[in-house]
Amino acid sequence: MSFTEIKNERFGEKYYTMKHSSGLRIMVSPKEGFKSTYAVIGTHFGSINSEFIHNGKKVKVPDGTAHYLEHKLFESEEGDAFKLYAKTGASANAYTSFDVTCYLFLCTDKFEESLEILFDLIQSPYFTPETVAKEQGIIGQEIKMYQDNPDWRSMMNLLQAMYSEHPVNKDIAGSVESIAEITPEILYECYNSYYNLNNMVLCVAGDVDPDTVLKIADKKLKKNEPVQTESIIPKEPYEVREKYVEQKLPVAVPMFTLGFKEDAPEEFISTKEALCTNIILEAFAGAGSALYRKLMDEGLINSSFGTEYFEGRGYRAVLFDGETKDPERTAEIIKDAVRELHKTGISKEDFENAKMAAYGKIAYGFDSTYAIASEMISAEFTGRGAFESADIISELTLEDVNERLKSQLDPDNCALSVIKGIDGAAEE
Amino acid sequence: MSEFIRKQICEGVGFSSVVDTRFKKGRIGATLITPLTRKTAAANALLSCVLTRACKAYPDHTALNRKLNELYGAALYPSVYRKGDFQMISFAAAGLDDRYSLNGEAVSSELAELLCSILFDPKLINGCFDETDVEQERRQLIENIDAEYNEKRTYAINRCIENMCRDEPFAIGRNGSREDVAALTQESLYTAWKELIDNSRVELIMLGSADPQNALDRFESFFAKKPRKAGGRTTVVSNVGEVKHIAETDEIVQSKLVMGYRCAAPEDFKGRIANSLMSAMLGGTPTSKLFANVREKQSLCYYCASMADNDKGILLIDSGVETENIEKTEKAVGEQLELLQNGNITDEELTAAKLAVKNSFIASMDSLASLQSFYMGMIIRNEIYSPIQAAAMTDDISKEQIVALAKQIKPDTVFSLVGN
Numbered sequence: 001m002s003f004t005e006i007k008n009e010r011f012g013e014k015y016y017t018m019k020h021s022s023g024l025r026i027m028v029s030p031k032e033g034f035k036s037t038y039a040v041i042g043t044h045f046g047s048i049n050s051e052f053i054h055n056g057k058k059v060k061v062p063d064g065t066a067h068y069l070e071h072k073l074f075e076s077e078e079g080d081a082f083k084l085y086a087k088t089g090a091s092a093n094a095y096t097s098f099d100v101t102c103y104l105f106l107c108t109d110k111f112e113e114s115l116e117i118l119f120d121l122i123q124s125p126y127f128t129p130e131t132v133a134k135e136q137g138i139i140g141q142e143i144k145m146y147q148d149n150p151d152w153r154s155m156m157n158l159l160q161a162m163y164s165e166h167p168v169n170k171d172i173a174g175s176v177e178s179i180a181e182i183t184p185e186i187l188y189e190c191y192n193s194y195y196n197l198n199n200m201v202l203c204v205a206g207d208v209d210p211d212t213v214l215k216i217a218d219k220k221l222k223k224n225e226p227v228q229t230e231s232i233i234p235k236e237p238y239e240v241r242e243k244y245v246e247q248k249l250p251v252a253v254p255m256f257t258l259g260f261k262e263d264a265p266e267e268f269i270s271t272k273e274a275l276c277t278n279i280i281l282e283a284f285a286g287a288g289s290a291l292y293r294k295l296m297d298e299g300l301i302n303s304s305f306g307t308e309y310f311e312g313r314g315y316r317a318v319l320f321d322g323e324t325k326d327p328e329r330t331a332e333i334i335k336d337a338v339r340e341l342h343k344t345g346i347s348k349e350d351f352e353n354a355k356m357a358a359y360g361k362i363a364y365g366f367d368s369t370y371a372i373a374s375e376m377i378s379a380e381f382t383g384r385g386a387f388e389s390a391d392i393i394s395e396l397t398l399e400d401v402n403e404r405l406k407s408q409l410d411p412d413n414c415a416l417s418v419i420k421g422i423d424g425a426a427e428e
Numbered sequence: 429m430s431e432f433i434r435k436q437i438c439e440g441v442g443f444s445s446v447v448d449t450r451f452k453k454g455r456i457g458a459t460l461i462t463p464l465t466r467k468t469a470a471a472n473a474l475l476s477c478v479l480t481r482a483c484k485a486y487p488d489h490t491a492l493n494r495k496l497n498e499l500y501g502a503a504l505y506p507s508v509y510r511k512g513d514f515q516m517i518s519f520a521a522a523g524l525d526d527r528y529s530l531n532g533e534a535v536s537s538e539l540a541e542l543l544c545s546i547l548f549d550p551k552l553i554n555g556c557f558d559e560t561d562v563e564q565e566r567r568q569l570i571e572n573i574d575a576e577y578n579e580k581r582t583y584a585i586n587r588c589i590e591n592m593c594r595d596e597p598f599a600i601g602r603n604g605s606r607e608d609v610a611a612l613t614q615e616s617l618y619t620a621w622k623e624l625i626d627n628s629r630v631e632l633i634m635l636g637s638a639d640p641q642n643a644l645d646r647f648e649s650f651f652a653k654k655p656r657k658a659g660g661r662t663t664v665v666s667n668v669g670e671v672k673h674i675a676e677t678d679e680i681v682q683s684k685l686v687m688g689y690r691c692a693a694p695e696d697f698k699g700r701i702a703n704s705l706m707s708a709m710l711g712g713t714p715t716s717k718l719f720a721n722v723r724e725k726q727s728l729c730y731y732c733a734s735m736a737d738n739d740k741g742i743l744l745i746d747s748g749v750e751t752e753n754i755e756k757t758e759k760a761v762g763e764q765l766e767l768l769q770n771g772n773i774t775d776e777e778l779t780a781a782k783l784a785v786k787n788s789f790i791a792s793m794d795s796l797a798s799l800q801s802f803y804m805g806m807i808i809r810n811e812i813y814s815p816i817q818a819a820a821m822t823d824d825i826s827k828e829q830i831v832a833l834a835k836q837i838k839p840d841t842v843f844s845l846v847g848n
Contacts, residue, residue: 010528011452011528031450031794032450033449033450034450034794035790035791035793035794036787036790036791036793036794080724082714082715083715085714086713086714086715086776086780086783086784087779087780087783088783089780089783089784089786089787090787091784091787091788091791092714106787106791107787108786108787108790108791109783109786109787109790134727135727136727137727137728138723138724138727138729138730139730141682141728141729141730141748141749141750142730144681144682144748145581145682145730145731145748147681147682148580148680148681148682148847149579149580150578150579206794249679250577250580250678250679250680251575251577251578252574252575252577252578253571253574253575253578255578282497286493286497287489287490287493287496288490288493288494288496288497289490290490292490292493293489293490296489296564297564299564299567302567302568302571302572303568303572304575323571323575323578325571353494353497353498354497356497356498356499356500356501357496357497357500357501358501359500359501359530360499360500360501360502360523360524361501363452363453363500363524363525363528364452364453364501364524366452367451367452367453367795367796368795369794394530422679
């Protein structure tokens with residue numbers, strides 16, 4: 001059992017990967033001369049995995065369970081993990097997204113001790129009615145904080161408008177009501193179904209060598225037999241559920257999120273497809289594009305304007321968002337430009353310009369241990385190779401990009417989410 | 429590893445470099461430092477936007493952004509922030525390190541040239557900034573100021589500061605007021621640009637593997653015969669009267685509570701670390717008194733954090749809570765602060781806070797943006813230490829120092845944004 005080394009010659013970067021005897025995938029990227037080390041362990045379990053079959057039994061858990069479990073895993077019978085990290089100086093945290101839950105730390109000393117804490121944390125669930133109840137108030141406030149956050153509301157409203165069946169239309173943290181139903185038994189059920197080491201990955205980047213990681217893994221990790229857990233993801237129709245959704249919140253500048261829904265099979269897009277999409281979005285709507293210029297000159301957008309490719313198991317969409325005085329007009333201009341784009345394709349000049357930017361951004365990713373570890377995690381869960389972009393980018397052609405464009409940005413399948421001020425006073 | 433070198437170009441203009449070969453990026457920054465006044469704040473803020481929108485060489489934002497893309501997705505970061513009673517108008521350009529360019533281009537020289545163009549060679553029409561550029565950037569800056577209300581945590585913090593420092597320059601927002609931005613003219617903006625370039629203190633910094641000499645030469649040729657006197661001090665208030673309670677209501681689900689205190693504003697770096705350490709013990713880490721008690725024990729909130737501003741001598745504690753728990757939280761925070769002031773600190777707490785502060789000092793060495801921000805903090809006060817030295821100094825701080833600083837904390841203003 002040993003590491004495989006994967007190198008990127010152009011940027012002089014490498015990582016080591018192995019399937020540990022415990023079942024855990026381990027990926028390590030040493031960064032020469034770095035003073036800090038970032039480590040993250042993740043499971044392919046997020047808010048969308050609320051229905052699954054475990055050992056032949058069908059289970060449905062309340063919305064927000066994955067996130068609740070993340071909070072509670074920090075506590076063991078001996079107390080909370082923050083107290084243990086306090087002794088090593090590592091700065092620790094955790095997060096839950098639609099499809100993953102991750103536990104992480106950043107340290108500049110005592111790496112081995114911190115990694116031991118991380119391994120203990122994910123291997124020692126301890127849930128009692130009292131500890132579970134205590135978290136209701138804390139998470140309740142976290143949920144309410146997001147209810148007042150116009151960016152997040154705009155995004156969630158959009159997902160509800162776009163998706164009729166897929167659980168990506170539910171808030172990651174659930175609701176105050178749904179989390180009230182969570183019990184220790186439910187948390188154990190999820191833990192046993194998804195926190196099996198065969199379903200997890202550890203990624204470490206920075207001032208570290210792979211043998212040290214292996215040594216601690218050998219010492220701390222118990223061998224896990226693979227479990228049979230199958231997530232149930234309902235079939236989602238191609239069409240958006242609703243074309244328009246609006247909410248009034250106390251904001252001084254209205255906001256919009258416009259989503260172009262795509263056909264989304266269960267498998268993930270390839271590295272090449274992801275790169276093509278990056279280039280399309282930069283060429284079409286980046287700060288150097290004709291669309292950006294038109295929207296800016298008409299006074300419709302400001303520097304908060306941005307684009308994103310939103311992708312996971314069973315969902316794919318291109319998103320545009322930002323503050324605007326006129327969401328409907330902004331969306332119309334974007335849709336018109338999309339129709340035009342499908343006629344003309346991306347031009348050679350725009351392609352070359354956007355490709356240069358994409359090349360740079362791949363390079364910059366290697367400067368951040370966080371970005372490296374995140375890429376490795378995503379690689380493990382999506383089947384895309386880590387560091388692959390750096391190899392593929394130079395071979396990418398205009399034809400590749402225009403071919404990719406055909407399955408994206410359908411102007412007849414998009415939804416617009418708008419946040420407006422309560423009294424409408426800020427609107428012109 | 430990183431090597432810090434500093435050179436004074438002339439009085440009031442300094443050039444620093446951090447030579448470091450570990451990164452794929454290079455970075456170059458210019459910060460103009462000027463007293464924060466109601467008369468100039470808005471003009472400087474709008475200038476920062478107009479200057480980075482276009483310049484003589486790239487006369488519109490599309491051309492400028494396409495040039496940045498060509499330079500391997502380089503970025504220009506204009507930022508305006510407040511440091512004590514000073515307004516910092518900062519420009520940074522970051523892009524690919526020369527060693528990784530595909531055709532051997534020297535991206536670092538191009539970035540230095542671009543930064544100089546933006547600062548010294550703006551797009552002028554008949555000696556004035558272009559009307560469209562000014563109007564477009566004015567619109568965006570006003571939207572930006574308005575949008576501060578959209579994010580309620582930031583909004584509540586700003587409102588607390590505005591009320592607390594009402595008669596001090598610090599209460600002027602980093603961007604000036606909406607009305608002041610609206611009143612600016614193309615002419616007043618031009619005057620403000622000349623004033624800023626000719627008379628404000630300037631700190632230039634270059635980070636990465638490229639030889640800084642090239643950038644230094646460019647800046648020297650511009651600044652060599654233009655010395656400027658930079659001075660001024662920040663008002664630090666230590667006498668407070670009765671605590672002011674101010675409440676506003678809004679259509680929000682979660683109420684926000686911001687407690688504003690006066691605290692020490694230590695001159696020396698070690699004193700500043702001690703003040704930050706004190707704030708970390710109070711509410712800066714997951715083992716801090718506020719996190720462990722107000723959040724974890726009493727389940728009152730998701731966040732309850734303390735931030736000390738060492739330049740201004742104020743400390744803010746903020747939290748998001750149920751409306752009916754505002755008073756309860758205020759009381760709980762007061763109790764934790766009192767424990768700290770009474771020296772109720774375990775060795776464990778002190779060690780944990782020291783490790784956390786040291787961890788962030790050392791970790792800052794692994795990013796060019798963090799290195800820039802660390803060294804700029806040093807340069808501005810003319811007291812240079814490395815992050816490693818800063819970490820070592822953290823170790824020397826005693827419990828007595830922490831308690832003495834905690835005792836200087838006096839409540840001034842409590843602001844709440846009350847939901848329904």
